[in-house]
Amino acid sequence: xxxxxxxxxxxxxxxKELARIHASRGNNVVLVARRVEALNELATELKEKYSVEAHxxxxxxxxxxxxxxxxxxIKSTGIFINYLxxxxxxxxxxxxxxxxxxxxxxxxxxxxxxxxxxxxxxxPEMIEKNEGKILHTASTAGFIPGPLQATYFATKAFVVxxxxxTNYELRNTAVSVTALCPGPVKTEFEFAAGMGNxxxxxxxxxxxxTALKGYKAMMKGKTIIISDLGxxxxxxxxxxxxxxxxxxxxxxxxxxx
Numbered sequence: 001x002x003x004x005x006x007x008x009x010x011x012x013x014x015x016k017e018l019a020r021i022h023a024s025r026g027n028n029v030v031l032v033a034r035r036v037e038a039l040n041e042l043a044t045e046l047k048e049k050y051s052v053e054a055h056x057x058x059x060x061x062x063x064x065x066x067x068x069x070x071x072x073x074i075k076s077t078g079i080f081i082n083y084l085x086x087x088x089x090x091x092x093x094x095x096x097x098x099x100x101x102x103x104x105x106x107x108x109x110x111x112x113x114x115x116x117x118x119x120x121x122x123x124p125e126m127i128e129k130n131e132g133k134i135l136h137t138a139s140t141a142g143f144i145p146g147p148l149q150a151t152y153f154a155t156k157a158f159v160v161x162x163x164x165x166t167n168y169e170l171r172n173t174a175v176s177v178t179a180l181c182p183g184p185v186k187t188e189f190e191f192a193a194g195m196g197n198x199x200x201x202x203x204x205x206x207x208x209x210t211a212l213k214g215y216k217a218m219m220k221g222k223t224i225i226i227s228d229l230g231x232x233x234x235x236x237x238x239x240x241x242x243x244x245x246x247x248x249x250x251x252x253x254x255x256x257x
Contacts, residue, residue, distance in 0.1 A: 004028035004053065005083030006074065008061060008118070011038035014137055014185065015087040017211035019046065022083065028053040030074060030081065033088070034060050055079070061088050061114035062106045071121035080129070081122040086115040087137040091152035093255070104151045111155035116162070119177075123166075126175045135218040136163055138179040140231040144239070147252040156181075160224070167223045176221035180214030183228035 005022045009015035011033035019029050023046040031039045036058040043054035055077070059070045074081065089111040092103055115136060126132025139153075142160035146153030163179035170176060185205050210227050217225035226232040239247065 001080050002028060002053065002078065003080045003082045004030050004055065005085060006030040006032065006081045006118070006122070007085040007087060008032045008114070009088030009137075010042060011035040013207045014180075014182075014211045014214075015085065016042060017208045018085050018087060018135070018215060020208075021211055021215050022085070023050045023052045023054070026050065026052065027083065028055075028079075030055045030057060030079065032057050032059055032061075032070065034058060062109045064109065064113055064117065067114045067117045071118065075121075080125065082126065082129075082132045084118060084122050084126075084132070084134045085137070086118055086134065088114065089137060089155070091149050093148055093257070095148065096150040099151070107151055108155060111152070112158050115159065119162075119166070123175070127170070127173060130174045132175045133218050133221070134166075134175075134177040135214055136177070136179045137214070138163065138181045140181050140183050140226060140228065140235060142179070142181060143235045144247055144251060146255070147248055148255040164223055167221075176218070178214070178218040178222050179224050180210070180217065181224060181226045181231075182210045182214075183231045185210050 005027050007015050007019045007022070007029060010019045010031040015033070019031060019042060023029050029046060029052065031043055031054060033039055036056065039056045039058065043056050046052055046054045057070055057073060059066045061067055090107060092099060092107055119134060123132070123134065126134075136159050138159040139156040141149070141153040142156035144153065160179055160181065163177050167177040182205060185207055205228060213227040214225055226235060
């Protein structure tokens with residue numbers, strides 16, 4: 001039986017680094033994103049460098065029909081997905097009332113619906129075989145409301161909550177679910193979200209170190225990993241004592257372009 005780790009959003013950023021990290025440990029990978037050329041380049045790199053199998057599946061995760069076809073296609077190959085990296089996701093800048101409802105629906109489809117469907121698709125077999133790990137790429141945005149990115153912050157709150165509940169449900173198995181919650185990271189995210197000039201990305205972390213922290217936490221079966229020390233202290237120790245209106249004002253300010 002062939003085993004492999006499935007990585008969504010593998011064409012760039014954190015997803016690409018997760019694929020490299022996983023392959024460097026001798027694991028086969030299934031690479032998923034919309035940009036098939038970028039995936040093929042990465043697959044070639046991983047095969048040559050680490051002598052692993054690298055399978056490419058192009059899919060638009062904003063389309064639930066494509067997500068279901070992706071799950072069926074992978075299962076038809078006989079590959080056991082023993083690692084699932086739900087990394088794909090995107091944000092969108094602007095006041096909620098000014099944003100396109102269609103754009104926000106698409107964000108929810110990728111950040112929430114696809115992640116949920118893929119987890120449903122592969123978690124049962126992990127439980128059956130009592131083997132597997134899942135890493136959701138969430139965000140520190142999942143712990144606070146986000147003026148100027150209201151929907152994005154809400155989607156990540158869903159991911160954080162889902163992770164906490166499912167990992168608890170799996171506590172008596174060898175399977176675990178972890179949420180990687182970084183602060184700003186220097187990837188394509190800020191430009192795709194229309195935030196290329198926002199102050200919050202000026203000192204963002206690099207994708208590799210962020211991915212590595214998430215990967216190590218996943219291997220240890222941790223529920224939540226806040227990869228930025230400053231945000232870790234803020235969220236876990238200081239935020240209960242900070243007035244909520246102040247947090248809202250600060251979040252709005254750092255997201256202002």
